[in-house]
Amino acid sequence: MAAIEQDRELLERIRAGDKTACDDCIRIHSHSIYRLALRLMRDEADAEDVVQETFLSAFKGIDRFDGRSGLSTWLYRIGFNAAMMRLRRRRPEFVPVDTIDEPEGDLPIPEALVDWCLLPEQELVRAEARAEMERAIGELPPKLRAVFVMRELEELSTGETAQALGLSEQAVKTRLHRARLLLRERLTGYFAAGASANL
Amino acid sequence: MSHEGCRHLLAGLSDYLDGEASAELCAEIQKHMADCGKCRVVINTLRKTVELYHRLPRPAFPDDARERLYKSLELSGYLK
Numbered sequence: 001m002a003a004i005e006q007d008r009e010l011l012e013r014i015r016a017g018d019k020t021a022c023d024d025c026i027r028i029h030s031h032s033i034y035r036l037a038l039r040l041m042r043d044e045a046d047a048e049d050v051v052q053e054t055f056l057s058a059f060k061g062i063d064r065f066d067g068r069s070g071l072s073t074w075l076y077r078i079g080f081n082a083a084m085m086r087l088r089r090r091r092p093e094f095v096p097v098d099t100i101d102e103p104e105g106d107l108p109i110p111e112a113l114v115d116w117c118l119l120p121e122q123e124l125v126r127a128e129a130r131a132e133m134e135r136a137i138g139e140l141p142p143k144l145r146a147v148f149v150m151r152e153l154e155e156l157s158t159g160e161t162a163q164a165l166g167l168s169e170q171a172v173k174t175r176l177h178r179a180r181l182l183l184r185e186r187l188t189g190y191f192a193a194g195a196s197a198n199l
Numbered sequence: 200m201s202h203e204g205c206r207h208l209l210a211g212l213s214d215y216l217d218g219e220a221s222a223e224l225c226a227e228i229q230k231h232m233a234d235c236g237k238c239r240v241v242i243n244t245l246r247k248t249v250e251l252y253h254r255l256p257r258p259a260f261p262d263d264a265r266e267r268l269y270k271s272l273e274l275s276g277y278l279k
Binding site for chain 2: 026107116188
């Protein structure tokens with residue numbers, strides 16, 4: 001069934017008070033909302049709370065869903081807002097991801113110039129390297145992190161990410177590019193030692 | 200990456216890797232890469248970075264967390 005039709009059918013059932021529809025909705029969407037929350041909150045318990053808040057809020061406010069975006073995009077938006085609220089409560093000085101477009105400034109200039117692409121596959125995917133990759137996501141500026149997670153890891157389109165975050169498509173593209181450059185720099189620093197040893 | 204020509208191409212690299220760059224930009228980047236070892240490294244490692252992130256494991260919403268979610272939503276009867 002096409003996603004739009006699936007959404008429409010699910011929404012009708014949720015609105016009609018069909019609890020099996022809520023169950024279906026959670027089954028379909030909870031994993032992706034959890035992964036977004038986990039990457040934003042960097043804490044499993046907090047991520048679980050965000051998922052809980054997302055579905056509570058979505059089911060209560062299901063009549064506010066106007067169908068202009070997909071159900072999944074709408075849930076991402078609720079989940080993202082819930083995560084931002086929690087981060088703000090955790091650290092009042094926290095500056096949330098700007099949902100308005102703003103000048104991005106200069107791009108980060110690549111400085112690490114070691115070619116680590118030919119490292120053995122097992123080096124690139126070992127647990128320690130993956131933990132470093134996760135840490136690197138967590139240390140991205142929040143305004144880049146949400147875009148990177150949605151576009152690169154959850155594979156939302158540029159348009160869907162823009163809708164979920166209230167950004168223009170151009171801002172999504174620019175932020176994704178900045179995030180990639182920062183992560184490349186970080187991974188190059190990490191893999192450089194291994195690459196030098198293999199030369 | 201200090202050369203002005205390299206910096207000029209930097210903004211278009213994601214479009215290039217995603218196959219969204221214009222034919223003109225693709226040709227410009229490929230021509231530049233043929234002569235610039237530093238940019239070759241940047242583009243290759245940027246491509247590899249994206250590829251490795253695409254292959255990161257995708258954690259699932261844990262079963263015990265789902266149980267707690269269903270309780271909070273009064274959906275426990277639907278847990279399978």
